[in-house]
Amino acid sequence: MSLSDQELIARVVNRRDQHAFAQLVLRYQSALRIWARRLCNGDTHLADDLAQETFMKAYAALGAFRAEAKFSTWLYRIAFNIAANRWRAKKIEWCELDENEEIEAEQCSVTQFHAQKDVEAAMQSLSAGQQLAIRLCYEDGFSHEEAASIMGIPLGTVKTHIARGKTKLQSLLASWQDALPH
Amino acid sequence: MNDNDMKSPVNADDPFDGFLRQQLHTDYIDDNGFAAQVMASLPAQKPLKPWLEKALIALPVAIIAFLVLRHLPWRDLVQPVYAWFLLLDMTSLISMAVAVFFALVVAPVAWILNSDS
Numbered sequence A: 001m002s003l004s005d006q007e008l009i010a011r012v013v014n015r016r017d018q019h020a021f022a023q024l025v026l027r028y029q030s031a032l033r034i035w036a037r038r039l040c041n042g043d044t045h046l047a048d049d050l051a052q053e054t055f056m057k058a059y060a061a062l063g064a065f066r067a068e069a070k071f072s073t074w075l076y077r078i079a080f081n082i083a084a085n086r087w088r089a090k091k092i093e094w095c096e097l098d099e100n101e102e103i104e105a106e107q108c109s110v111t112q113f114h115a116q117k118d119v120e121a122a123m124q125s126l127s128a129g130q131q132l133a134i135r136l137c138y139e140d141g142f143s144h145e146e147a148a149s150i151m152g153i154p155l156g157t158v159k160t161h162i163a164r165g166k167t168k169l170q171s172l173l174a175s176w177q178d179a180l181p182h
Numbered sequence B: 001m002n003d004n005d006m007k008s009p010v011n012a013d014d015p016f017d018g019f020l021r022q023q024l025h026t027d028y029i030d031d032n033g034f035a036a037q038v039m040a041s042l043p044a045q046k047p048l049k050p051w052l053e054k055a056l057i058a059l060p061v062a063i064i065a066f067l068v069l070r071h072l073p074w075r076d077l078v079q080p081v082y083a084w085f086l087l088l089d090m091t092s093l094i095s096m097a098v099a100v101f102f103a104l105v106v107a108p109v110a111w112i113l114n115s116d117s
Helices: A005-015 A018-039 A044-064 A071-089 A099-108 A110-124 A127-137 A144-151 A155-172 A174-179 B015-023 B036-040 B049-072 B074-086 B090-116
Strands: none
Touching: A005 A018, A005 A044, A005 B074, A018 A044, A018 A071, A018 A127, A044 A071, A044 B036, A110 A127, A110 A155, A110 A174, A110 B015, A127 A144, A127 A155, A127 A174, A127 B015, A144 A155, A144 A174, A155 A174
C-alpha cells in the first residue's frame, strides 16, 4: 500500500527519512520535469537541472510546507521561482529544441501528429504567461487558483491569460475545430 | 473567490476544451536514474554522536525505572530477604558470593572484551 503525500512528508519532516523523500521524488519526477521543460523551452538538460534543484530546495524547506495546498502545486511554485530567478540572471537560454520530432511522428497516427503539431505551433504564438497558464490548467489539471499560486500572479490575471489564450487558439485552430463534434 | 476557481477550468462538455487537453498531453518521463541523482545530491544525514544516542535511550529508561522503584514497598521486600540471609550457612554464603562476583565483575568484563574484539 502506498502512503499518501502527507504521510511521506510527515516522515521526512519528523525523522528526516530520506527513503520517504525518494518516494515523493519518484512520484512527482515526471510531472515536475515536464513542467521544467516548459519553463526551459524544451531544453531537457537545463530542465532536469532545474527539477533537481527544485527537489533539493523542497527537501530543505519541507518543514515549511503547509497542507493547505497540494504538494504538486508547491513543487511547481518552487520550480517557477527558480526559473524566474534564472531568467533574471539570464542563465536560461530560450531555444527551439525539438529532438523527439521524428520519434513522435512514428509513434502517433498521422492525424494525431499533425493536430499536436498545429496545437504546439499555435501555442507558440501565445504569450509566455498564456502558455504556462493554459498548460497548467489543461495539461496538468490545476484549478485557476492553483495556477495563480504557482505563477505568483493574481487570480484574475490567470483567468484573463486563459480566456485570451483560448480565444486565440480557437481562431488559429479553426480548421481543427470544424472537425470536432458539436 | 468562488467554487469555480478551485476546480479545473476545463469544461468536459466543450469539444474544443477536450481537443486542447488531448493535444497538450505530454507522455510520462521515465525516471532513468533521475531520482537516484536527486537523492545523491541531498545533504548527508548527520548521525548522532554515540554518547548522545545512548543518553537518549538511557535517560527515559532511568526516569521510568526511578518512578517505578520509588513506589515499591522496599521494607516489606527487604525484611524477609535479610532474615533469610542471616540464617544461611557458610557454604551457601560462599557459593552466593561467587555467583554475585561472577554476575557483577566477570560477565561485564567478558562482554566488554567480546564487543571490543
